[in-house]
Amino acid sequence: MPKTYNELYIASRQTLREAGIEAYALEARLLLGLAAGKRQEELLRDLQLYASTAIEQKLEALCRRRAAGEPAAYLTGRWEFCGLELRVTRDTLVPRSDTEVLVERALPLLRAPGAVQRVLDLGTGTGCIGLALAHFLPAVRVLLADKSPAALAVARENAERLGLSGRVDCLLLDMTKPPDPALGSFSMIVSNPPYVRSAELAELDWSVRGYEPREALDGGADGLRFYRCILQHHLPLLRQGGWLLFEVGEDQAGPVLALMRRAGLLSLSTARDSAGYERVVCGRKTE
Numbered sequence: 001m002p003k004t005y006n007e008l009y010i011a012s013r014q015t016l017r018e019a020g021i022e023a024y025a026l027e028a029r030l031l032l033g034l035a036a037g038k039r040q041e042e043l044l045r046d047l048q049l050y051a052s053t054a055i056e057q058k059l060e061a062l063c064r065r066r067a068a069g070e071p072a073a074y075l076t077g078r079w080e081f082c083g084l085e086l087r088v089t090r091d092t093l094v095p096r097s098d099t100e101v102l103v104e105r106a107l108p109l110l111r112a113p114g115a116v117q118r119v120l121d122l123g124t125g126t127g128c129i130g131l132a133l134a135h136f137l138p139a140v141r142v143l144l145a146d147k148s149p150a151a152l153a154v155a156r157e158n159a160e161r162l163g164l165s166g167r168v169d170c171l172l173l174d175m176t177k178p179p180d181p182a183l184g185s186f187s188m189i190v191s192n193p194p195y196v197r198s199a200e201l202a203e204l205d206w207s208v209r210g211y212e213p214r215e216a217l218d219g220g221a222d223g224l225r226f227y228r229c230i231l232q233h234h235l236p237l238l239r240q241g242g243w244l245l246f247e248v249g250e251d252q253a254g255p256v257l258a259l260m261r262r263a264g265l266l267s268l269s270t271a272r273d274s275a276g277y278e279r280v281v282c283g284r285k286t287e
């Protein structure tokens with residue numbers, strides 16, 4: 001018996017729900033769209049139409065992979081961040097809504113009038129943070145940096161797809177080493193570096209540790225390795241009056257603020273994510 005798109009949607013939503021997927025309804029719609037080769041608005045329009053068995057089988061296979069833990073973003077190859085559709089591959093972390101808090105905190109700091117604003121996004125992955133800032137602030141120039149050539153290719157593709165490549169550059173860069181001073185100075189440095197303690201990687205959810213790149217998660221023994229590297233090597237690139245914003249793990253705001261204070265940053269503050277954790281820390285370089 002052929003099934004309608006609506007029946008396929010209801011069945012896959014049920015499968016994902018039983019597998020414990022939190023956003024089961026949203027993800028069922030995304031996977032159905034992928035299996036059918038339809039955009040979400042086309043799916044809505046076609047809900048009462050019959051789907052082919054090929055589409056039904058494709059959807060079942062996708063739901064099985066999702067139920068086994070594979071993130072929906074890797075199945076669709078696309079994920080939304082700050083309202084922007086980004087390409088995502090297994091070379092990059094999946095952009096998280098927690099990271100949108102960093103963008104919200106950064107935007108008003110860059111809206112101040114004055115010199116050309118340049119932003120450096122360290123460990124950019126998909127490019128999500130830097131690209132969102134470039135998208136919302138048409139006067140800002142952004143440098144997306146990552147040590148993974150494969151991730152940087154994804155970031156570059158995203159910059160092009162979003163029509164931002166005129167103001168966004170991509171650079172291979174290892175955060176643990178001093179940068180080339182020819183990079184010039186920046187009005188803001190942002191980073192969501194790897195921050196999971198190495199010993200805790202094994203405790204992460206299977207959908208994270210089984211699929212997302214370990215190099216994007218592993219923050220060393222105490223999880224703070226890359227905050228130290230950035231403060232040591234990259235702070236000199238920040239202009240006087242410039243801002244540094246980090247995403248941090250749930251229990252890291254205190255220790256990272258202490259590192260920032262020791263590095264001489266002032267106007268220190270934090271911003272909370274939707275679960276109430278201090279997810280973003282912010283400091284300013286001033287005399």
Ligand code: GLN
Pocket residue numbers: 096192193194195196204208216217218
């Ligand atoms: N928020 C991610 C997680 O806990 C970690 C991201 C990171 O290390 N920057 O799965």
